[in-house]
Amino acid sequence: MCGIVxxxxxxxxxxxxxxxxxxxxxxxxxxxxxxxxxxxxxxSYKAVGKLKNLEDKTKDFASDGLAMGIGHTRxxxxxxxxxxxxxxxxxxxxxxxxxxxxxxYQELKSSLQKDGVKxxxxxxxxxxVHLFEKNYKELNDPMSAFEKTIDTLHGAYAVLLITKxxxxxxxxxxxxxxxxxxxxxKGDIHFGSSDAxxxxxxxxxxxxxxxxxxxxxQEGISIFFDKEKKALNKRALTGDKISAQKxxxxxxxxxxxxxxxxxxxxxxxxxxxxxKINFEELHESFFDGIDEIKICxxxxxxNSGLACAYLFERQAxxxxxxxxxxxxxxxxxxxxxxxxxxVISQSGETADTLEALKMAKRAGLKTLAICNVDNSSIVRLAxxxxxxxxxxxxxxxxxxxxxxxxMAMWMLSIYVAQIKNTMSKDEIKSELNAMRHIPNAVIVSxxxxxxxxxxxxxxxxxxxxxxxxxxxxxPLALEGALKLKEISYLHAEGYPAGEMKHGPIALADxxxxxxxxxxxxxxxxxxxxxxxxxxxxxxxILAISPLEFELADDFIKxxxxxHPMSEFFEMMVITQLLALEVSVRLGNDVDMPRNLAKSVxxx
Ligand code: F6R
Numbered sequence: 001m002c003g004i005v006x007x008x009x010x011x012x013x014x015x016x017x018x019x020x021x022x023x024x025x026x027x028x029x030x031x032x033x034x035x036x037x038x039x040x041x042x043x044s045y046k047a048v049g050k051l052k053n054l055e056d057k058t059k060d061f062a063s064d065g066l067a068m069g070i071g072h073t074r075x076x077x078x079x080x081x082x083x084x085x086x087x088x089x090x091x092x093x094x095x096x097x098x099x100x101x102x103x104x105y106q107e108l109k110s111s112l113q114k115d116g117v118k119x120x121x122x123x124x125x126x127x128x129v130h131l132f133e134k135n136y137k138e139l140n141d142p143m144s145a146f147e148k149t150i151d152t153l154h155g156a157y158a159v160l161l162i163t164k165x166x167x168x169x170x171x172x173x174x175x176x177x178x179x180x181x182x183x184x185x186k187g188d189i190h191f192g193s194s195d196a197x198x199x200x201x202x203x204x205x206x207x208x209x210x211x212x213x214x215x216x217x218q219e220g221i222s223i224f225f226d227k228e229k230k231a232l233n234k235r236a237l238t239g240d241k242i243s244a245q246k247x248x249x250x251x252x253x254x255x256x257x258x259x260x261x262x263x264x265x266x267x268x269x270x271x272x273x274x275x276k277i278n279f280e281e282l283h284e285s286f287f288d289g290i291d292e293i294k295i296c297x298x299x300x301x302x303n304s305g306l307a308c309a310y311l312f313e314r315q316a317x318x319x320x321x322x323x324x325x326x327x328x329x330x331x332x333x334x335x336x337x338x339x340x341x342x343v344i345s346q347s348g349e350t351a352d353t354l355e356a357l358k359m360a361k362r363a364g365l366k367t368l369a370i371c372n373v374d375n376s377s378i379v380r381l382a383x384x385x386x387x388x389x390x391x392x393x394x395x396x397x398x399x400x401x402x403x404x405x406x407m408a409m410w411m412l413s414i415y416v417a418q419i420k421n422t423m424s425k426d427e428i429k430s431e432l433n434a435m436r437h438i439p440n441a442v443i444v445s446x447x448x449x450x451x452x453x454x455x456x457x458x459x460x461x462x463x464x465x466x467x468x469x470x471x472x473x474x475p476l477a478l479e480g481a482l483k484l485k486e487i488s489y490l491h492a493e494g495y496p497a498g499e500m501k502h503g504p505i506a507l508a509d510x511x512x513x514x515x516x517x518x519x520x521x522x523x524x525x526x527x528x529x530x531x532x533x534x535x536x537x538x539x540x541i542l543a544i545s546p547l548e549f550e551l552a553d554d555f556i557k558x559x560x561x562x563h564p565m566s567e568f569f570e571m572m573v574i575t576q577l578l579a580l581e582v583s584v585r586l587g588n589d590v591d592m593p594r595n596l597a598k599s600v601x602x603x
Pocket of ligand 1: 298299300301302344345346347348349350353396397398399482486598599600
């Protein structure tokens with residue numbers, strides 16, 4: 001997703017900006033640009049593709065003495081990845097970079113166009129710079145014009161703006177998208193949409209809050225909230241890249257669990273619209289002649305596929321089969337042209353999944369990848385790709401990639417439902433509304449994390465774990481068990497709750513731990529009676545549910561139960577944290593568990 005940098009100081013501005021953008025490359029982008037203001041003149045450069053292209057374009061440019069600049073890597077949401085759509089966007093005398101989405105941009109754009117403003121790009125961002133200039137012409141004061149501009153914007157944004165009418169300042173605003181401002185010990189000012197861009201540059205930083213805006217100059221940083229000036233809450237920024245990349249967390253896995261709200265917002269941005277799902281990367285006609293979906297993947301990605309198969313059948317009314325890629329390869333599978341072949345992969349390099357995709361292509365099937373790594377082998381091979389937008393996942397045990405895969409496929413199931421007319425407008429709207437709430441459902445509260453930390457000490461021994469659930473919560477149980485196995489090395493299985501009585505219940509005794517996923521919105525009574533059966537055989541029960549369950553030995557109460565998917569995502573976080581805390585207590589290497597690799601490029 002997009003990245004922002006900014007700088008005021010005497011060092012070579014271009015180098016600082018490009019270097020900062022390089023640190024944000026991992027978030028993915030398809031174009032990049034910078035604008036540098038010096039001696040009342042603004043120079044701007046943009047290039048499609050990798051930063052190397054931008055460097056080539058700027059090779060003859062260098063700032064000299066005090067100057068300032070803003071830079072951006074863009075991940076296309078509104079409009080194609082072209083140079084015109086790349087940031088910074090210019091007006092007559094100002095430039096802007098922006099992350100996020102301006103929800104009311106159409107209405108703002110039409111009104112500006114009526115006033116005669118010409119737009120060069122298809123982006124939502126461009127309205128910001130024109131609006132600022134319009135307000136400046138009315139108010140003749142840059143700060144009031146900026147304030148009025150951001151008051152008019154709806155949606156999520158982190159914005160930097162430079163303007164010739166106030167050539168010593170960078171204006172900034174943050175609402176819903178991250179933005180950090182800092183300084184080094186010489187007083188030079190640095191901006192970044194993630195601290196990765198500031199490490200080694202700024203020594204002190206301020207993590208801006210939603211609603212913060214203001215300006216910076218060589219004189220310092222001024223932050224406002226609700227028109228009141230705020231005290232500066234500066235924190236030291238470590239110069240150690242690895243620990244800074246962990247953002248204060250003990251492990252990458254922990255950080256990745258915590259950042260799921262942010263990456264899920266990235267996954268839905270520009271795709272979950274007011275009344276429909278929109279995938280720029282797909283065309284409805286791609287689904288012509290398709291009446292079956294086959295999903296193929298490995299490990300966690302397989303579990304996400306299994307979960308979403310329920311959605312494809314329930315919502316899009318399309319037959320969906322999920323297969324483990326390593327099995328699919330050698331079973332001489334029947335492949336018919338009415339089948340859309342979907343592969344899911346975090347890395348895009350998993351050998352078994354890649355080979356399954358090649359087989360489907362050879363059989364002439366339409367293919368679609370749900371993948372987190374652009375330009376990976378799987379992305380290059382599939383007909384189309386929906387990028388999961390989880391950002392780089394460093395923990396070997398996958399967490400945020402799983403979350404974004406499920407979200408991407410939930411959106412896809414609604415997209416197919418739109419095409420096939422299997423849901424009413426109201427039903428679709430209510431799904432879209434539920435999607436917008438998911439980033440909240442995955443927020444980790446201190447209370448929850450503390451509770452799981454405490455509980456974990458009771459789950460270190462015993463002879464095994466059964467994670468159980470029904471419907472979509474069965475694949476979530478599989479995923480919960482896989483997480484625990486991977487990093488705690490304890491034996492864990494995921495099982496459909498209703499299937500326990502057909503064999504596994506023989507294992508039940510007080511040393512068997514049952515992690516029961518008991519959502520309120522999906523088959524609660526059925527799961528409850530399955531858990532009662534286990535409790536009657538003395539299994540130790542950890543129930544996860546919004547409804548009190550008196551037979552539980554331990555109980556984690558969930559709070560988001562307005563929709564099965566909000567329950568799903570909230571329970572997902574709880575199982576991830578449980579695996580993490582059990583592993584920590586056992587003294588294991590959470591980020592690099594034994595015997596496992598992040599990308600499995602062998603059979
Ligand atoms: C589990 C995990 C693995 C991967 C599997 C597929 O935490 O990371 O099970 O999910 O190796 O990898 P990708 O998704 O890269 O194809």
